[in-house]
């Protein structure tokens with residue numbers, strides 16, 4: 001318990017959140033842990049919560065994947081990964097079970113054209129407006145890592 005309190009204090013000094021759960025994405029306020037840009041577009045965003053209670057926020061799926069690939073390679077350190085639901089402002093959904101739309105007509109902040117949806121209905125509705133492909137979490141992740149988008 002003492003160790004936790006001390007590490008929370010250290011995180012606070014470094015302006016890194018220490019908590020046991022995900023937090024709403026602070027658009028207009030928080031910066032992406034990967035590209036340092038301000039979170040601005042509420043259709044996009046991601047968050048990683050580690051087992052030690054550290055939170056990393058991102059402006060896009062692509063930044064989350066690139067950051068995770070570089071700095072959080074040990075999956076056992078990760079508690080949760082959530083994505084902003086592109087169809088529902090303020091809603092955060094489990095990244096691994098989300099449906100991903102890859103559409104050239106719906107650009108994401110860092111250029112991978114990937115947006116996330118909680119369910120088939122909202123996905124289909126968006127896809128009818130922004131034609132593209134349906135990807136799983138692992139397909140979307142591979143496309144970012146291979147820069148194939």
Ligand SMILES: [Zn+2]
Pocket residue numbers: 032033034035036037058059060063110
């Ligand atoms: Zn970013």
